[in-house]
Amino acid sequence: xxxxxxxxxxERDHLLxxxxxxxxxxxxxxxxxxxxxxxxxxxxxxxxxxxxYLTPVYGAPRSGESLYVNGALFPTDEVVEQIMSLKEGETxxxxxxxxxxxxxERPAEFSANGTxxxxxxSVVERPWKIFQWNGWAIDQDMEWLFKNAMSQAVPSHVxxxxxxxFVDEGAEILPSIINAxxxxxxxxxxxxxxxxxxxxxxxxxMDHSTLKMGAKIYGPTTIGPHSKVGGEVNxxxxxxxxxxxxxxxxxxxxxxxxxxxxxxxxxSNLKNNYAEVKVFNYALGRREGTTSQFCGLTMGDHAKAGxxxxxxxxxxxxxxxxxxxxxxxxxxxxxxxxxx
Numbered sequence: 432x433x434x435x436x437x438x439x440x441x442e443r444d445h446l447l448x449x450x451x452x453x454x455x456x457x458x459x460x461x462x463x464x465x466x467x468x469x470x471x472x473x474x475x476x477x478x479x480x481x482x483x484y485l486t487p488v489y490g491a492p493r494s495g496e497s498l499y500v501n502g503a504l505f506p507t508d509e510v511v512e513q514i515m516s517l518k519e520g521e522t523x524x525x526x527x528x529x530x531x532x533x534x535x536e537r538p539a540e541f542s543a544n545g546t547x548x549x550x551x552x553s554v555v556e557r558p559w560k561i562f563q564w565n566g567w568a569i570d571q572d573m574e575w576l577f578k579n580a581m582s583q584a585v586p587s588h589v590x591x592x593x594x595x596x597f598v599d600e601g602a603e604i605l606p607s608i609i610n611a612x613x614x615x616x617x618x619x620x621x622x623x624x625x626x627x628x629x630x631x632x633x634x635x636x637m638d639h640s641t642l643k644m645g646a647k648i649y650g651p652t653t654i655g656p657h658s659k660v661g662g663e664v665n666x667x668x669x670x671x672x673x674x675x676x677x678x679x680x681x682x683x684x685x686x687x688x689x690x691x692x693x694x695x696x697x698x699s700n701l702k703n704n705y706a707e708v709k710v711f712n713y714a715l716g717r718r719e720g721t722t723s724q725f726c727g728l729t730m731g732d733h734a735k736a737g738x739x740x741x742x743x744x745x746x747x748x749x750x751x752x753x754x755x756x757x758x759x760x761x762x763x764x765x766x767x768x769x770x771x
Contacts, residue, residue: 433515433533434524436492437466438480440529440541442503442556447732447767448688449558449670453467454481454489456502459655460561460669461568462576462617462635468506472575472711480537488581495533504530505553505564507571512550521545525552542763558729558747559721561668561685566614566651569633573615574599576615585609595632614650655688665700666729674762684727687750700727700744708745711763721745731766 446455453580456466458478469477476493479485480499498514500506511529513523517533522545524530529541530548555561556609576597583598585591588605593612598604601621607628609616614633618624619721622636625644633650636642640654643661653670654660662675665682669675677694684698701724702708708726709718730748747755748767760771 433475434493434495434497435469435475435477436480436497437469437477437502437539438499440501440503440556442501443482445557445675445712446503447713448556448747449685449729450532451750451766452485452687452732454479454485454502455555457489458503458555458561459668460505460555460565461653462572462637464480465502465505465555468572469500471534472507473511485509492537496708498531498533499538499541500531501529501541501554505554505555505568507551507553509550510548510552523548525554528552530554551566556710557684557710557721558685559726561725562651562666562683562765563723565653565666565668566633569617569635569651569653569758570617571633573617576617593632599638608728619656629729633687682727683723683725684729686728686730687734689733691735694735695738696740696742696743698727698746700725702744710745712718718745749754 439455443450443455457464466477479489480492482563484669514531519533520530524543524545524546527543529543532538548750586604589610592610595611596616597614598618599620602618604624605626607624610631616632617635619638621639623641627645628642630648634648635653637656639656646661647663649665652667653663655669657668657672659674662678663680667681667684669686670688672688675681675692679696681698682700705724708721710721713721726745728742728746731750733750734748734752740754743759743760743762746751746762748764752764752768754760756771
C-alpha cells in the first residue's frame with residue numbers, strides 16, 4: 432500500500448485560526464480527523480507536509496515514492512480509488528483544485544493541471560464547511576464502522592428511538608433519551624452520557640468524553656475525545672480536549688482543542704435580520720459571505736471564554752485568546768487577545 436503525505440495547500444490559510452496549531456489533515460469532521468480516516472479506512476501510513484514550525488510535533492514527510500494528497504480532501508472510496516491508481520508523475524485535480532500527485536521526490540509545486548477527478552469531491556476550504564458537512568461525514572464514517580466493528584448493547588434503562596446507534600467498549604449510558612431515528616449515534620470508548628441527557632442525532636461522542644446531566648444535543652454534532660459538554664449544542668464540532676460543561680448555547684460552531692467556554696457562555700448563530708452571515712477570513716484579510724443564515728463561533732486552540740460571555744454571530748476567536756467582559760466581544764478576536 433502506498434505511503435500518503437497529507438499536504439497543506441492553498442486551503443490552509445483560509446482555515447485559520449484552526450490551522451495555526453495543526454496541519455489541515457488534523458481537522459476533525461465526522462468521527463475522525465482527515466488523517467485518522469486515511470489510516471483507519473484504508474490502512475495506509477501517513478506523514479505530513481505542513482508548516483515548518485509544526486514539523487517538530489508532527490514530523491517530517493517520508494522520502495521515497497509517495498502519494499502527495501491535499502490535506503483538506505475528505506477521502507471517500509470513489510476518490511481514494513482514483514488516487515491509488517495514479518502512476519509516477521501523474522496528478523489528479525478537481526475543478527481547478529490540486530487533489531493528489533504520485534512522485535518519488537517532493538514536487539517543486541502542486542499544479543492544478545492534471546487528470547480531472549470523477550464524481551463528487553469534497554475539499555474542506557472554509558471553517559464553516561466543517562459543521563455544514565458534519566452530518567454527511569458522520570454518515571460516511573458510521574456506515575463503514577457498522578460493517579467493520581461490533582457495537583455493545585444499549586442498556587435497557589435508555590429511552591432509545593430508532594436503531595442507528597453504535598456503543599463502543601467501556602461506554603456508559605445512564606438513563607437518558609436518545610433519538611437515533613434522526614441520525615447516527617456513536618458513543619466512543621469510555622465515553623459517558625449522564626442521566627437526563629437528551630440527544631437527537633446525528634452525534635459522534637468520541638472516546639473518554641462526557642455529556643453532563645440534562646444536556647440537550649441536536650445533530651449533526653461531533654464532540655471530540657476527552658471533552659465535557661453540557662447545556663444546549665446544535666450542529667457543532669468540538670475537536671477535542673475542550674469543555675463546555677455548563678448551561679449556555681453553542682450552535683453552528685467549530686471549537687478547537689484545549690478550549691473552555693465558561694458557565695452560561697452563549698453563541699449567536701442567526702442575525703436578527705436573517706441575513707447571510709459573514710465571517711473573517713485570515714487569508715483575504717476581510718469578512719466573506721458564508722452563503723448561510725446560520726454560523727456561530729470559530730475558536731482556535733487553547734482559547735478560553737469567561738462566564739456569561741456573549742459571542743456575536745459569525746465570531747472568529749484566535750488561538751490562545753482569553754475572552755471576558757460584560758459586553759459583546761469583537762467579532763474578530765486576535766490570537767493571544769486579553770479581554771474582549
